[in-house]
Amino acid sequence: MFRWFARMPLATLLAIVLHLLIVLAIFISFKMHAFSPASEASNTPTEQTIQATSVPQSAIDQQLNRLKSADAQREQALKQQKSEAEKAQAAAELAASARRAEQARLQQLEALRESRQQAAAAQEAQLKAAQAAQKQAELALDSQQKALEKIQQETARADAQKQAAQAEAAREKAAAAEAKAAAAKAAELNKQAAEKVAAEKALAEKAAKAQADKAAEAKAAKEAAQQKAAKEAADKAAKAEAAKEAAAKARQAQEAALKSQLQDELRTQQSQGVLNAYMAAIKNKVQSQWYKPPGWEPQWKCNVRISQASDGTVINVKVLQCDGDQLFQRSVQQAIERASPLPLPADMSLFQSSINFEFQAKP
C-alpha cells in the first residue's frame, strides 16, 4: 500500500480528497435526513409505535439485500477508480467527473429530501387522522367511564349489573374499534414505508455510494424508530393495561358498593325481622296475661305507656287514656305487670325503654 502511495502520490492524494468529499456529502445528507424523522417522532410519539411494529420482516430483508448489493457495487467502483488512476488518467477529467457526480448526487439528494418531506407531510396527515381516531377512542373511553359512574349511582342491583355488562360490552366494542383503527393505520404506514423504500432504491441505483451510506443511516434510524416504537408500544400496552385495571377497579368498587348496599338492606330487613319478633314476643306475653274481666264492651280501648329497665322489668305503667271501668283498667295494668319482665330483643340495639300499648277489648 505504502509502495503504491509512493509510486503514485498525486493519484493517491486525489483519491483521498475525493473520498473526503464523498464522506462530507454523506454526512450533510445524513444530517438533513436524520433530523426530520426525529422531530416528527418527538411530535407524535404514539404514531411511531404503530409504524414500527407493523413493518413486515420481508421488507426489511429486501432492503438489507439491496444494501448488500450496493456495497458490492461500491467495491467495484472503487476498484475501477483505482485501475483508472493506475492508468494515469487525467486528473482534470477525474475532477470534472467527480464534480459531475457530486452535482448529480446533490440533485438526487434534493429530490430525496423533497420526497422525504412529502412523505413526512403524508405521514403527518395520517398521524393527525390517527390522533383523531385516538381522541375518539378516548372520548369513547370517557363516555364509557361516565356510563360506569352513572351505573354506580344506580341502586337496583340487577339494573346496575345489566348496565355494567352493557358498559363492558361497549368498552370491548370500543377497544375492538380502536384495535381495528390501529391495524388500518399500521397497514397504511406499512405501505408508506414500502414506498419510501422504493424511492430509496431508485436513489441508491443512481448514487450507489451515497445511497449505501444513507441506507445504512436509514437502517439505523429505522432501528431506532423501531426501538422507540417498541418502547412506545410497550408503554401504550402498559397504559391500556392500567386503564383496564382502573376500569376493573371501578367495577369492583361499584360491585362492592352494591354489595354493601345489599348488606345494608339485608341488615335493615334483618333488623326489621328482629324488631317484629321482639314486638310479637312482647305482644304474646302481655296478651296471654290479660284477663279481661266480664262486662267489657267491644269499643273499650286503653292506651298505656310503660317504661322498662334494660332487663325488661317494667318500672312504670302510665295510663294515658282508658275506657271502661276500674276493673277493666286494672286488668290492663295487671296484664303488663304480670308480663314483666318483658321479653328482650335478639339485638339489644332495638331495645326500647318506652313502649306504648293499646288494649282493645274487642277480640
Add this chain to the structure above:
Amino acid sequence: MSARIQHWGLRILALLLLAVPMVSVAELNIVISGGQESGVPIAVVPFATTTNTDLSSIIRADLARSGQFAPLTTDQLPSQPSTPDQVQFDQWRAGKAQYLVVGKVEQQGGAYQATFYLLNVSNGQQMAARVISAPIAAERSIAHRIADIVFKQITGIRGAFDTKIAYVTETDGPVNKRRYTLEVADSDGANPQTVLSSTYPLMSPTWSPDGTKLAYVSFEGRRSGIWVQDLRTGQRYQLTKFPGINGAPSWSPKGNKIALTLSKFSSPNIYIVDLDTRALTQVTSDGSINTEASWMPNNQTLVFTSDRSGSPQIFEQTPGAGSAQRLTFGVSYAAGSAVSPDGKTLAMLAGGNGGYRVAVQSLSGGGNDFRYISNGGSEERPSFAPNGTMLIYASQSGGGSVLKVSPLAGAGSQTLRFASGKVRDPAWGPFQGAEQ
C-alpha cells in the same frame, strides 16, 4: 385515579349508611286485642286460726258470685301464708293469681277478730290491711265485709256482700195447711230469719232505704193489703186496704213514699202514698193494666208495666210532668221492671220464645243494648243489688223455685241454697251503714 376516588367515596358512603340506624325504633306501639275473658284471678288463702271458722271460703263464694272474680281453689295455691312477710311473691307470680288475700282469725271473748291483707301479686303492693271484728254469731259478716273491701279495692265499686235479702217462702201442702213466711237472710242466703209467718199468702216485699223496715202484700183477712213492718221491733201496720187489688209496693229512694198498684173498682193503676201524710196520688188513669212500679233515683219518676200498647211493656212517667214514655220495644212481653240504684240500667222480665227471662237494657238506650241475663226460661221479677252489679230473682226449678244471683257483667248465675220449699219475690236490701 378517578376510579380510586370513586372507590373511596363509595366506601365512605357505605360507612355513613352504616352509621345511620337502619330501622326506626323511636317508639314501639303494640296493640293487644281480645285477651281472655275471665274474672279477676284472686287467691284467698285460708286464714290462720285456732277457731273452726272458714272465712276464706265465704269470701271466695262472694267474689265468685259477683261474676267479676275467678277465685282460685285452695288446691291451686302454691302455699298458704297468713301475713305479707310470709308471701314469696316470685312463687305467686308463677301462678295465675293477680291478687292475694291472706289473714288470720282470733277469738277475743265473745267476738272474732280477723286481720287480713290484700296484696297485688304482680308488684307486691299491699292494697289493704284491716282488722275486722264481730260477735261470734255474726262470724259470716266478717267474711262479707272483707269481700266488700277486696271488691272495692279492685273494682272501685262498693261491695254489696254484707247486705240482706228479703224473700217469701211457701211450704207445700193442702191449701188450708200451706204456710207462708217472710224471710230476711244474708246476701248469700245464709242466716235466714223469719220475720213473718202466715197461713195467707205473702207477696212483694220492698225495703225501706234505711234497711229497717219492709213493706209487703199480705192476704190476711182474705183480701190484699199493703203492710209495713219494722224489722227491729217486729211491729207492723196496714198501709192500704182499698177494695180490689192492693199490690206491688215500692219504697221510694228517699224513704218518704211508697208507690203501689190499686184497682179500686176499675183496672189497676199506679198510685203514690205519702208516708208522712198518707195522701194518695194517682199516677196512671187509663183503662189498661198499670202495675209493678219502681223508682228512679230522683225520687220522682216511676217506671212500671203497662199493656196500654197491647202487650205488656215498660213505661216511664213522672207524676205531673206529662205522659208516659215507653222504654221497651224489642220483646213482645216486658214486665216486672227494676231500676238500678244509679238509674242507668233497667232490668225486667222479658218473655218470648225462650220463656220468661231476666234481661237488662240501659235506660237511655231505647232498647238497643237489650240483653238477657238469665237463661232458665221460668224466672220471675228481678231485684238489683245496692251496688247495681248483681240481680237476684226467683226461678222455678222442678216442683219448687229457688233464688238465683246473676252478675250483670258476664254470664252465669249462682243459686242460693235453702232448706226446702218454694222461694220467691226476693228483694235485695240496701247497704248497711257507712262504707268501710
